[in-house]
């Protein structure tokens with residue numbers, strides 16, 4: 154009862170999605186799996202973009218069995234490797250005529266200092282740069298399929314985040330907890346800058362704090378796991394955690410709020426840095442530079 158009371162925010166939309174195509178990254182478990190399940194339940198063709206295809210297949214079978222929707226597919230996507238991101242996008246673009254919903258959900262938290270295949274620090278590399286590149290590669294398809302939406306999973310933790318341009322890869326100093334928060338701030342800044350650039354295109358974008366949710370996200374931190382267990386009544390189930398992503402993906406009339414941040418299915422407060430347009434623009438330029446992308450897209 155306490156958890157239900159604290160788990161504010163339910164996506165009440167009864168929008169159905171026959172003929173619509175969705176991609177959910179990191180959909181083999183946690184919030185992503187529940188998000189994909191709900192979209193499949195509404196009749197969408199859903200692509201589970203997972204780094205571990207076997208885990209993805211297990212989730213797809215479960216989703217197919219629960220929803221009766223056979224149009225649930227698994228594709229390999231490792232956000233810690235730009236080659237994998239490019240291969241995923243290439244195959245998807247060849248396979249599908251449309252893309253209506255891109256849910257940038259996958260994430261890592263508090264992993265020990267490590268680097269992606271391209272030499273980016275793991276949090277900024279997977280949580281921000283990986284999704285930045287994926288979105289870039291899929292954007293034309295999203296525009297052609299408009300109205301379409303992009304939902305970026307951020308976190309309340311962004312309040313502790315700062316974009317240290319002189320130490321973006323954590324080489325000068327590194328804290329696993331803060332590195333996560335920095336990457337989640339980057340998700341918010343990306344959403345804001347992207348929304349600006351997409352004005353008038355029919356593609357809108359939102360960032361989301363899903364709540365404090367029981368999932369595998371705490372895998373690298375025994376303290377977090379212990380806290381989550383101790384205070385389990387305060388922690389949302391993954392299904393409850395998926396509600397704000399679904400709200401942003403499905404709610405009609407949300408277009409004018411493109412670029413905004415949501416929690417518990419309502420507008421949420423963003424930190425001072427998260428509202429800074431100059432930092433958002435600079436992060437965009439630096440991200441393009443790191444990924445070898447043109448600045449204007």
Ligand SMILES: NC(=O)C1=CN([C@@H]2O[C@H](COP(=O)(O)OP(=O)(O)OC[C@H]3O[C@@H](n4cnc5c(N)ncnc54)[C@H](OP(=O)(O)O)[C@@H]3O)[C@@H](O)[C@H]2O)C=CC1
Nearest residue numbers: 179183184204231232233259260306308365366368369370
């Ligand atoms: N749980 C919470 O309390 C909160 C979660 N969030 C955010 O919600 C999102 C979902 O998290 P949640 O469901 O809780 O976490 P989980 O750890 O349960 O799920 C994360 C998913 O991301 C995938 N993933 C991790 N690294 C990569 C990679 N390199 N390439 C592709 N996929 C990858 C994981 O795959 P695999 O299973 O193979 O590892 C998994 O499918 C994250 O962005 C997180 O930051 C925000 C605030 C709070």
Ligand SMILES: CC1=C(/C=C/C(C)=C/C=C/C(C)=C/C=O)C(C)(C)CCC1
Nearest residue numbers: 262307308309310365380381384387388
């Ligand atoms: C203070 C406090 C809690 C709050 C924890 C919070 C607010 C965690 C946020 C985690 C995030 C944002 C994770 C991923 O992004 C608990 C554990 C509920 C237990 C009661 C004490």
